[in-house]
Amino acid sequence: MITVNNLTKRYGRHSAVDDVSFTCPPGTVTGFLGPNGAGKSTTMRMICGLTTPTSGTATIGGVPYRRLSNPGRQIGVLLDASAQHGGRTGREVLSLAAFTMGVRASAVRPALERVGLDATAARRRVRRYSLGMRQRLGLAHALIGDPSVLVLDEPANGLDPEGIFWMRGLLREFADRGGTVLLSSHLLREVEAVADHLVVIGNGRIVAGGSRDELLATSGTLVRAADPAALRDLLDRAGLDAAPATDGGVVVRAPAETIGRAAAEAGLVLLELRPAGPGGLEQLFLELTR
Structure with missing residues (x-):
């Protein structure tokens, strides 16, 4: 469960996020939508402990991200697919993540295969990855700790149509097994196809929220x-x-x-x-x- 209560972030006189509240229940995919500059990324960074709120709270299972003892085992995060060491191979990136989280090394290969990165891709330096491959590696990084929550910012960016279809199925399967997904994307038709709930933000404030079917009706x-x-x-x-x-x-x-x-x-x-x-x-x- 992700719970956001009255979350606000101000930079001087500017409010990037203004009194935002919503929940993401287990077993669901929540689409987090809004135009550029609406406050989506800032909200997600506050949920993941990367930005300190001016006021309000964001918790995962009732606990703020920064207080989680081993956050990667509870929440998988993909906010920026390019934030990976370009000199490491895909296998090295994931092996280091597994070591940090206390995950057995034998889990690395299946995790890479799960996101469609074969042995050749695993040996390649990340600087030589396409954007779509970086997205797949970032998703493997988010999943390697077997978390119950995923927070993903534009995870389909750079994927071809087949890759987008694959990701939709992966997220739907994750939620159907009881996981919680918070998904931000500009691909509205893909969000419509996979999301159970929608939260729409504009100018830092929530302008609509509810089940997909209720809002579309x-x-x-x-x-x-x-x-x-x-x-x-x-x-x-x-x-x-x-x-x-x-x-x-x-x-x-x-x-x-x-x-x-x-x-x-x-x-x-x-x-x-x-x-x-x-x-x-x-x-x-x-x-x-x-």
Whole structure:
């Protein structure tokens, strides 16, 4: 269980994170979403003891990260795949991590194989790794201690489509076995496919949180009109909040009947009027963080 209570981080007068609270229950994947600069990485660094909060708390199983006796055996962390010694081989990086955590050396080879790094990759210097290979090595590092919690910041960055599909399955399996996953990613469709819960942050504050299905069910109505400018004017006059969708339409926080009646009274031709379904997380994200 990850528990974040009223977490705040200020740099002078600037609040990078402002009174953030959420929980990540065991057996779930929580997608942590927000635009660049929203406070995601700062929050994750505070959870992992790398940044000291101005106020508030973050605990893993009720204990702050810095008080864990052997944190790698309880929480696996991947915040920066490039933060690895380029002169060491993949096997050396993982062997050192295993030694530090008190994990038997025989666990290194299976851990590398689990993330798709073969014997040739294990002997290669990390400086010669692609970004995708570094991500795989970072994930092996996070998993080598057999933790019950994973905190991952953009773990799919640099992976090809096959690698992204593989990682989705690995995280889903980890959670289904009772593990807790906090996942930050800009790949919204992948988050939508694997996450049970969503936490959306904007300008350092939580703007939405809850189960994936609950949030997507309230993502609004997708509308496209023959005259987009007239549609915008109509929505403004009606006081209906709208956000741009990715296909040229808009997502409106109102029932389809309300929008349809207003369009009919104004003589506006609608080309599409339906619940925001496929791609709903992307549309919801744009609406919440614009």
